[in-house]
Amino acid sequence: MKFTVFMIILGLSNLSLVGQETSPSPTAARALPPDPPVTGTVMRTNSMSVLDDKKRLGSNDYVSFRVVEDRDEESQHLRVNDNGELEVPYVGLVPAKGRTCRELAYAIKAALEKEYYYHATVILAIERVSEKSRGRIYVYGSVKGQGPQEIPADESYTVSKAIIRAGGFGDFANKRKVKVTRKNGQDFTIDLKRVIEEGRTDEDMVLQPDDQIYVPQRLINM
Numbered sequence: 001m002k003f004t005v006f007m008i009i010l011g012l013s014n015l016s017l018v019g020q021e022t023s024p025s026p027t028a029a030r031a032l033p034p035d036p037p038v039t040g041t042v043m044r045t046n047s048m049s050v051l052d053d054k055k056r057l058g059s060n061d062y063v064s065f066r067v068v069e070d071r072d073e074e075s076q077h078l079r080v081n082d083n084g085e086l087e088v089p090y091v092g093l094v095p096a097k098g099r100t101c102r103e104l105a106y107a108i109k110a111a112l113e114k115e116y117y118y119h120a121t122v123i124l125a126i127e128r129v130s131e132k133s134r135g136r137i138y139v140y141g142s143v144k145g146q147g148p149q150e151i152p153a154d155e156s157y158t159v160s161k162a163i164i165r166a167g168g169f170g171d172f173a174n175k176r177k178v179k180v181t182r183k184n185g186q187d188f189t190i191d192l193k194r195v196i197e198e199g200r201t202d203e204d205m206v207l208q209p210d211d212q213i214y215v216p217q218r219l220i221n222m
Helices: 002-022 039-043 101-115 159-165 192-197
Strands: 062-067 076-079 085-088 092-095 122-128 136-141 147-150 178-181 187-190 212-215
Touching (some): 076 085, 085 101, 092 101, 136 159, 159 192, 159 212
Parallel strands (some): 136 212
Antiparallel strands (some): 062 122, 085 092, 178 187, 178 212
């Protein structure tokens, strides 16, 4: 009798164990998607197929750049300039704004293979996305680089900073009569010679969206 009871208990125990082994756990039943590759992971790869093809680059974004075939070269850190271009070693300025890393990498690859490489594997990844700007200003006249500039979201953007970002004054620039025109038509004349050479930062005007800066030329380069 005792032996029969013992065998029944043993059989029930085995059935319980079988049930535990065959029932799938909620965690095992649900396959989790893989995490997207981060910048460091992408930069260690040797394949362009893993490059991001969703996020589009903007002005002042920072990217890591590497050519796999340059085995002795470290990754380089490049910035998309205000005109939406990326200055790439050997290639020069390449339109980057509005392109994904994969699109831009293939464009750079084609340029490199025209003159410098038989085969180039270009690895590109976004390092840091710029803060959203507060608008644009425009710089014209006697400066090294005319055109629009983004107003950084995290700083007080002044006339002198805009001139510096434009590459500085031209050779015949009239630094004493820099003109700022507001969207409402209001005009201001800034003496940037005093601001820069005499430290009169209180006269360095803070810019607003859509301001236009015009640097006239002097008649004589004195």
